Structures are given as C-alpha cells and as structure tokens.
Amino acid sequence: MKVAVVGAGWAGLAAATTLHDAGCAVTVYEAAHTPGGRAKRVQHLPHDGFATPLDNGQHILLGAYTDTLALMRRLGCDPDTLLVRQPLCLAALDGGFTLAAPRLPAPWHAAVALLSARGLPWPDRLACLRLMRGLRGAHWRVPRNETVKNLLARYAQPARATRLLWEPLCLAALNTPVELACAQLYANVLRDSLGGPRAATDVLLPRTDLSSLWPEAAAARLTMRYGHAVHTAAPDANGVDIDGERHEAAVIAVPPSVAARILARGPAHELAAGLADMRHAPIATLTLKLDAPWRLPRAMMMLADDPARGHYGQWIFDRTSLAGQHTGHTELTIVVSAATALAEQDREQATRSLIEQVSEHGMRGGLPAMPRVVGTALFIDKRATFLAVPGLARPAQKTAWPTLALAGDWTDTGYPGVLEGAVRSGLRAADALISRAT
Ligand SMILES: Cc1cc2nc3c(=O)[nH]c(=O)nc-3n(C[C@H](O)[C@H](O)[C@H](O)COP(=O)(O)OP(=O)(O)OC[C@H]3O[C@@H](n4cnc5c(N)ncnc54)[C@H](O)[C@@H]3O)c2cc1C
Structure with a gap:
C-alpha cells in the first residue's frame, strides 16, 4: 500500500514507522527541515556557546511511556x-x-x-494519600466536566499540598492551570504514573537532543519530503490525494488548526469542524550558560514560583550533568508551563527575573552563589500543547473515510498533550489503516 503521512512529529513518525514495518511504501510530508515536530532540535550547531544543540523545549519522559520506549527499541535507539x-x-x-x-x-x-x-505536615500527607486512594477506589473515574480544582476540593486537599505537589504536577502534565484543567485527564496521568507500577513513576531525561533520540533514526528509513507544507488532503473511497499526488491511504498528523485547514479544502471537510477551535497554552524554556561549575543536587529539581515577582520558573534541569559534559561551565534549563503571563512580558525582563529566581533559590537551598551568566536562550512556544479543559471533543484516529486516519497528541488518546499520547495516536492511526487494508 502506498501511504502518505503528513507531519513528522512524534505522532506522524510513529505511524510512518509502523506502516513501513507492515510493508507499506511510506512518504512523509513535513513542512520543516528537521524531524520531531514540537519535540525536536532547533539548533543544528552549538549556538551562543552552548555545548550541545538546543531543543524546542526541555522534555521529560516517564517510565509509563511504554509505547514510546518500545518504539525506540524497535528503531535500535536504546x-x-x-x-x-x-x-x-x-x-x-x-x-x-x-x-x-x-x-x-x-x-x-x-x-x-x-x-x-518533606515540607508537608502530617495531615497534608494523609490528605494526599486519601486523594490517591479515593481515585483508585473510583477506578480513576471522576465526574464529567470536573476541573482539577474541584477534584482537589472534593478530596479536601490542603492549600500547602496543592501548592507544592498537585498544582506543579498538573502544570507539568496538562500545561493547564488547575482552575481550568480536566480532572479526568489528570486522573489518567496519576493512574499511569503514581498509581501504576513502580517503574512507571521513573523519570527519564534525554541525554541527547530530541531529534537524535529516535526521530532521525525513524526518518532515515522513510521517504521524507522536507519543506513541503501540505495544502489539501482529499480522500475518496479508494485513496487520498495529497496536494494532487495520489496515495492509497494517508495519516494526517499535523496540529489541529492545520488539520482543519487542509481537510476543509477537500471532501472530508466535516472532520475539520471544531478542530480549529481547540485552544492552546504556551511553554517557555530558558537555557543559561554560567561561567563556572555550579552543580545542582539533582539533574531535575522543582522551583516554587512567585508570579508577583516574575518568578515563573517551575522546574530546573542541569543540562551539563545530563549531557555528561563537564567543561568548566554549567548549563541550566528552566521551564515554565502555562506561560501566558511570562509570554506577555518583555523577554529581557522575563530572563532577568528567572535568573534572579534561580540564584535566590540556590542560595536558600545551600548552594554557593550562582556564577555569572554568560549565555541565555529563551524559547517560548505559544502553541506548546492544547489547553486540557473538560469536555473537549477529541476525534478518534480512525475516521469514517476508510483511507484516512488522524494522529496527534490532540486526538482522542486519554492523555493530555504529551509525547506518549502522540506516539500512541500514531500507532493507532497506522493500525486503523492496516486493519482496513487486510
Ligand atoms: C516546550 C514544550 C515542552 C514540552 N514538554 C513535554 C514533556 O516534558 N513531556 C511530554 O510528554 N510532552 C511535552 N510536550 C508535548 C509534546 O512535545 C507534544 O505532545 C508532542 O511533541 C506532539 O507531537 P505531535 O506529533 O502530535 O505534533 P507535532 O510535534 O506538532 O507534529 C506536527 C508536525 O506537522 C508538521 N506540519 C505542520 N503543518 C504542516 C503541513 N501543512 N504540512 C506538512 N507538515 C506540517 C510540523 O512541522 C510538525 O513537525 C512539550 C511541548 C512543548 C512545545
């Protein structure tokens, strides 16, 4: 079967790899020139003196990302x-x-x-356990349209436990503030991480840039059309025309607003309805280079935020120790999810405030004074993930058109906008086309 995959993010590449392994001749259309989509390398060469290439944003994986890890192994990426x-x-x-x-x-x-x-009094710890036990007892189901804020109130979570634990987890996993976030998606994340087997809670941090992790290995086995932004996908009963080129089937694995646009121009325009209305939330990533060693106690640490002072940082990563490159300098990455307020600030002011936050928190945590900052790179992805609010209509990967499937973290995966959701959607989209062809 001659199949087109539109979009070389983690969803499209997962679909393309599965279709290729099933014997299909796969062509991948990708608007950019590097594979990986929102989880990719954005600098090809060391830039501003950073020791290794920078990504679109720091990503963490979990032990629960079983399909992603299996796909990496399949591609020979250990x-x-x-x-x-x-x-x-x-x-x-x-x-x-x-x-x-x-x-x-x-x-x-x-x-x-x-x-x-540590840092939580006993009643708070017991309250946290009560929430986990309550969710498990309810088979991880919550009332329809409940927000995370309401879920936390229903289980009487104290303010301190909410601020130190539940809110940071919600922002990290759903990129959506607790007042707006969908409690069912949050419960699904807790089920598969804290509520799952021990290994599922392990945190997995990339040692390389994200394109080198596996997307480039996948792309090397496929026919890639880089720099081709698809305008129209027009399915019929026997195939799909992608910008006028005939394929027997296609997977559309682009962001929802793009999928809406390219489908709206063809006969599958009914699939486009509502997709363009999905709202998104930004994530900001600041990378710093310090002119002397300053090792963090752990490769990944939390930062308590204080929006009133512009201290929006939520997580900090020690890039130098992750890359295993100790050159006398230190590189750190600071992450801000749901970064709407930061994105509205002047970039230099935002950078200065985050540096001040890290320096203050390091001192409070017992580290020596932070060395001088000699390099900065601030990336703000304004459409980092869809806003994970309750009641979202997310389409299935299988469509009414036998020749057409959808993939992407925004399709119906049971997860928020995360890598494992993207990969799972790609695997399901490929399976939908393969099972219809056999
Ligand atoms: C800064 C940041 C931090 C994140 N952190 C985490 C994290 O720690 N853990 C986690 O699990 N997830 C994280 N995520 C989410 C994760 O990156 C996404 O869920 C995942 O990458 C989505 O993959 P996708 O394939 O569905 O979509 P995308 O990656 O958006 O892929 C779509 C592809 O389609 C291409 N495209 C667009 N239009 C066209 C067109 N017309 N024709 C052809 N190609 C087109 C795009 O160039 C892109 O390559 C983060 C996201 C961001 C932005």
Whole structure:
C-alpha cells in the first residue's frame, strides 16, 4: 500500500514507522527541515556557546511511556543509554519540599513517597494519600466536566499540598492551570504514573537532543519530503490525494488548526469542524550558560514560583550533568508551563527575573552563589500543547473515510498533550489503516 503521512512529529513518525514495518511504501510530508515536530532540535550547531544543540523545549519522559520506549527499541535507539532513568524525586531547589519514591513495589512506592514528603505536615500527607486512594477506589473515574480544582476540593486537599505537589504536577502534565484543567485527564496521568507500577513513576531525561533520540533514526528509513507544507488532503473511497499526488491511504498528523485547514479544502471537510477551535497554552524554556561549575543536587529539581515577582520558573534541569559534559561551565534549563503571563512580558525582563529566581533559590537551598551568566536562550512556544479543559471533543484516529486516519497528541488518546499520547495516536492511526487494508 502506498501511504502518505503528513507531519513528522512524534505522532506522524510513529505511524510512518509502523506502516513501513507492515510493508507499506511510506512518504512523509513535513513542512520543516528537521524531524520531531514540537519535540525536536532547533539548533543544528552549538549556538551562543552552548555545548550541545538546543531543543524546542526541555522534555521529560516517564517510565509509563511504554509505547514510546518500545518504539525506540524497535528503531535500535536504546532508551537505557539515550535517557537517564531516575526514580521519581520531586525536590525543590530552595530545600522547601522533597518527595521521593523508594524502590518498593507498587502501591507502596507511592504511599511511602507521599507519607514521607518533606515540607508537608502530617495531615497534608494523609490528605494526599486519601486523594490517591479515593481515585483508585473510583477506578480513576471522576465526574464529567470536573476541573482539577474541584477534584482537589472534593478530596479536601490542603492549600500547602496543592501548592507544592498537585498544582506543579498538573502544570507539568496538562500545561493547564488547575482552575481550568480536566480532572479526568489528570486522573489518567496519576493512574499511569503514581498509581501504576513502580517503574512507571521513573523519570527519564534525554541525554541527547530530541531529534537524535529516535526521530532521525525513524526518518532515515522513510521517504521524507522536507519543506513541503501540505495544502489539501482529499480522500475518496479508494485513496487520498495529497496536494494532487495520489496515495492509497494517508495519516494526517499535523496540529489541529492545520488539520482543519487542509481537510476543509477537500471532501472530508466535516472532520475539520471544531478542530480549529481547540485552544492552546504556551511553554517557555530558558537555557543559561554560567561561567563556572555550579552543580545542582539533582539533574531535575522543582522551583516554587512567585508570579508577583516574575518568578515563573517551575522546574530546573542541569543540562551539563545530563549531557555528561563537564567543561568548566554549567548549563541550566528552566521551564515554565502555562506561560501566558511570562509570554506577555518583555523577554529581557522575563530572563532577568528567572535568573534572579534561580540564584535566590540556590542560595536558600545551600548552594554557593550562582556564577555569572554568560549565555541565555529563551524559547517560548505559544502553541506548546492544547489547553486540557473538560469536555473537549477529541476525534478518534480512525475516521469514517476508510483511507484516512488522524494522529496527534490532540486526538482522542486519554492523555493530555504529551509525547506518549502522540506516539500512541500514531500507532493507532497506522493500525486503523492496516486493519482496513487486510
Ligand atoms: C516546550 C514544550 C515542552 C514540552 N514538554 C513535554 C514533556 O516534558 N513531556 C511530554 O510528554 N510532552 C511535552 N510536550 C508535548 C509534546 O512535545 C507534544 O505532545 C508532542 O511533541 C506532539 O507531537 P505531535 O506529533 O502530535 O505534533 P507535532 O510535534 O506538532 O507534529 C506536527 C508536525 O506537522 C508538521 N506540519 C505542520 N503543518 C504542516 C503541513 N501543512 N504540512 C506538512 N507538515 C506540517 C510540523 O512541522 C510538525 O513537525 C512539550 C511541548 C512543548 C512545545
């Protein structure tokens, strides 16, 4: 079967790899010139003196990302060497909070982690455990249209536990503030991470840039049409025309607004309805270069935010220790999810405030004074993920057209806009086309 895949993000490449392995002749149309979509390298060469290429944004994977890890292995990209695997440890740089999962079997790892959380008084720890037990007892189902804020109120979560644990987890996983975020998607994330087997809670941090992790290995096996922004996908009963070129089937794996545009021009315009209305939230990533060593106690740490002071940072990563390149300098990455307020600020002011936040929190956490900053790179992806609000109508990967499937983190995956959702959507889209062809 001659198949087109439109979009070489993690969803499109997962679909293309599966179709290729099933014996299809796959052509991938990609508007950009590097594979990986929103999880890709954006600098080909060391830039501004950074030791390794920068990505569109720092990404973390979880042990629960089983389909992504299996796909990497299938492509010969060994997750054990390309990713640093660490047991879950949420430790604030300022020393105010630590939650660490011990190497115990489930569910004890999560229970002990919550009950031994430093920075939370005993009643808060018990309240956290009550939430996890309540969700498990309800088979991880929550009332329709409930927000995370309402879920936390229903389980009487104290303000401190909310601020130190539940809110940061919600922002990290759903990129949506608790007042707006969909409780069912949050419950699904908790089910597959803290509520899953111990290994599912492990945090996996890339040692390489994101395109080198596996997208380039996938692209090397496929026919890639880089620099081709598709205008029209027109399906019929026997095939799909992609900008006038005939294929027997196609997977559309582009963001929802683009999918809406290219489908609206063809006979499958009914699929486009509503897609363009999905709202998005930004993520900001600031990379810093310091002129002397300044090792963080852990490769990934939390930052307590203080929006009133422009201290929007939520997570900090030690790039130097992750890349294993100790050159006398230090490189750090600071991440801000749901970064609407930061995105409205002047970029230089935003950078200065984040540097001030990191320096203050490091001192409070007992680190020596932060060395001088000699390089900065601020990326703000304004459409980083869809806003994960309750009641979103997310289309299935299988469509009414036997020759056409959809993929992307925004399709119906049961996950928020994350890498594992993107990969799963791609696998399902490929399976839908393969099962119809056989
Ligand atoms: C800054 C940032 C940080 C993130 N952090 C995390 C994290 O820590 N963990 C996590 O799991 N997830 C994270 N995510 C989310 C994750 O990156 C996405 O869920 C995932 O990359 C989406 O993949 P996708 O294939 O569905 O879409 P995309 O990556 O958007 O892929 C779509 C592709 O289609 C191409 N395209 C667009 N228009 C056309 C056209 N007309 N013709 C041809 N090609 C076209 C695009 O160039 C792109 O390559 C983060 C996202 C961002 C932006």
